[in-house]
Amino acid sequence: MRLYAILIYIFLYAPIAFIVGGSFNAGKQAMIWQGFSLEWYGKAFSNPLITEALTTSLMIALTTATLSAIIGTLAALGLERMSGWLRHVFDALIYIAILVPGIVIGISTLIAFVSFFDMINPYLITAWNIRIEMGAWMVIAAHVLFNIAVVALLVRARLQGMDRSLVEASEDLYATPLGTFRQVVLPLLAPSILAGFLLAFTFSFEDFIIAYFVAGPDVTLPIYVFSSIRRGITPEINAVGTVVLMTSLVLLVLAQVILQRGSRTLKT
Amino acid sequence: MTAAPARSRAVTALLVAPAAVFFVFLLIVPLMVVVVFSFGERAPAGGYSPAFTFDNYLNLAARGKAFVNTLTLAPLATLLTAIFAFPMAYFLAVKVDPKWRVMLLVLVMAPFWTSQLLRYYAWIMLLGGKGIPAWLAYIGIADVRIINTPWAVLIGAVYGFLPLMVPPIYVSLEKLDKRLLEASADLGATPIRTFFQVTLPLALPGVATGSMLVFILLMGDYILPQYLGGGKVFFIGNALVDLFLQSRNWPFGAAVSVALVAIMFVTIFFYMRFVLGKTGTRRAALV
Numbered sequence: 354m355r356l357y358a359i360l361i362y363i364f365l366y367a368p369i370a371f372i373v374g375g376s377f378n379a380g381k382q383a384m385i386w387q388g389f390s391l392e393w394y395g396k397a398f399s400n401p402l403i404t405e406a407l408t409t410s411l412m413i414a415l416t417t418a419t420l421s422a423i424i425g426t427l428a429a430l431g432l433e434r435m436s437g438w439l440r441h442v443f444d445a446l447i448y449i450a451i452l453v454p455g456i457v458i459g460i461s462t463l464i465a466f467v468s469f470f471d472m473i474n475p476y477l478i479t480a481w482n483i484r485i486e487m488g489a490w491m492v493i494a495a496h497v498l499f500n501i502a503v504v505a506l507l508v509r510a511r512l513q514g515m516d517r518s519l520v521e522a523s524e525d526l527y528a529t530p531l532g533t534f535r536q537v538v539l540p541l542l543a544p545s546i547l548a549g550f551l552l553a554f555t556f557s558f559e560d561f562i563i564a565y566f567v568a569g570p571d572v573t574l575p576i577y578v579f580s581s582i583r584r585g586i587t588p589e590i591n592a593v594g595t596v597v598l599m600t601s602l603v604l605l606v607l608a609q610v611i612l613q614r615g616s617r618t619l620k621t
Numbered sequence: 622m623t624a625a626p627a628r629s630r631a632v633t634a635l636l637v638a639p640a641a642v643f644f645v646f647l648l649i650v651p652l653m654v655v656v657v658f659s660f661g662e663r664a665p666a667g668g669y670s671p672a673f674t675f676d677n678y679l680n681l682a683a684r685g686k687a688f689v690n691t692l693t694l695a696p697l698a699t700l701l702t703a704i705f706a707f708p709m710a711y712f713l714a715v716k717v718d719p720k721w722r723v724m725l726l727v728l729v730m731a732p733f734w735t736s737q738l739l740r741y742y743a744w745i746m747l748l749g750g751k752g753i754p755a756w757l758a759y760i761g762i763a764d765v766r767i768i769n770t771p772w773a774v775l776i777g778a779v780y781g782f783l784p785l786m787v788p789p790i791y792v793s794l795e796k797l798d799k800r801l802l803e804a805s806a807d808l809g810a811t812p813i814r815t816f817f818q819v820t821l822p823l824a825l826p827g828v829a830t831g832s833m834l835v836f837i838l839l840m841g842d843y844i845l846p847q848y849l850g851g852g853k854v855f856f857i858g859n860a861l862v863d864l865f866l867q868s869r870n871w872p873f874g875a876a877v878s879v880a881l882v883a884i885m886f887v888t889i890f891f892y893m894r895f896v897l898g899k900t901g902t903r904r905a906a907l908v
């Protein structure tokens with residue numbers, strides 16, 4: 354049993370070790386070790402294409418996570434107050450947003466908005482001499498759609514686990530509804546909102562397929578990695594990958610610790 | 622109607638309004654556009670030109686191989702992933718010191734959330750000619766080809782989705798009352814019998830949740846078949862990228878998308894009914 358577990362960890366981490374190893378390899382050949390070197394890290398972070406893609410991806414992921422956390426939380430709060438068929442419609446939409454494959458989200462967003470832009474751009478050009486195109490902002494919009502659903506599910510699960518008597522106590526003590534929300538509800542929801550934020554961030558930062566369809570001329574880090582793998586990878590990419598890997602490992606452990614803490618405070 | 626409920630309703634509406642805008646303009650309308658386009662014709666320069674024809678649907682067989690590959694390999698890979706994930710989840714939930722459980726579980730989950738492209742790329746190297754086949758040749762097993770075969774896609778799928786399959790199974794096993802196992806043993810059941818008659822049925826909801834999650838993601842996957850199938854073992858996702866970004870046949874691509882989503886929803890519907898009937902639970906852990 355223990356041996357099996359060790360084998361599984363090796364299976365899961367061998368490719369990661371391969372990437373990390375490659376990033377410190379002095380040579381360019383992936384399968385041949387030619388000594389330790391940090392040169393690829395220097396090269397990676399002085400390559401404007403890489404830093405630009407990294408900045409674009411960070412910007413997209415941060416915006417997505419912030420918007421999704423806010424809109425998703427609001428939606429969860431609103432859904433709790435809703436009843437009847439409208440609530441069922443919303444529930445269905447949340448599940449559809451999660452179930453429809455990312456690739457179909459990418460495609461439908463692409464063809465709907467490209468057709469729409471083609472329709473209105475002639476007018477925009479004659480009227481104000483501007484035109485709108487696909488780009489990073491479309492990536493954000495599509496990512497937010499998916500992550501609203503994720504955050505709403507997370508926050509709602511916690512709302513349903515929340516002790517109603519706390520809210521009632523606050524109301525009995527003459528707190529305004531907004532006061533109750535700020536001082537009682539929000540602190541209780543904070544862990545799941547934060548967890549949703551982190552999940553949305555990682556999803557958005559990692560997503561290739563949606564961005565591939567809707568990013569237009571903008572290049573995100575996964576798109577850059579994809580195209581450099583196609584051209585023949587250089588260890589530069591491994592260096593960036595290693596940095597990203599370590600960062601997301603830390604974020605993930607952090608999210609887990611926060612969720613654990615959160616469920617403990619909920620119980621006491 | 623008094624003022625208070627009306628005001629309360631307005632607050633509710635304001636709360637859900639931003640989400641509703643996203644759902645309408647980035648989900649419902651685009652999906653409707655896909656359906657409309659699927660009845661259209663390819664414009665001479667690519668893209669869409671309005672028409673009403675069923676040709677795109679009648680023509681689906683032209684991409685039949687992608688459908689067949691997806692519909693055989695995705696369920697098979699899901700099953701394999703569940704088989705490999707179960708002992709791991711069991712180990713974490715039952716055998717490991719509770720102190721280390723969460724940490725070890727996070728270590729299983731972590732790879733899924735990072736550098737997917739690079740991790741699959743690493744597998745191209747590991748399974749390619751200079752990787753594992755070369756090592757196998759060294760110990761006398763020559764001429765093994767893994768990369769660009771269905772095997773590579775299956776290995777990649779187990780690798781890629783194990784991190785998603787383990788946690789739900791772990792959750793259902795962790796809740797399992799250990800006294801049931803003791804009771805079963807006390808009553809003279811062999812460990813194997815205890816496993817099939819007690820442990821496995823109780824862990825079924827977790828297996829069901831994990832399998833569904835993995836199946837959904839596999840059905841729409843692009844990177845895994847692209848990298849490990851190398852254009853020889855391709856999925857519906859690869860057909861879609863080709864149709865939209867290379868041959869720019871939007872109407873046909875739209876029909877393929879509609880077919881994919883329809884197949885997914887029908888499968889999930891029957892799967893849910895089957896699972897609900899079997900386990901009587903409705904929990905669905907999504908993350």
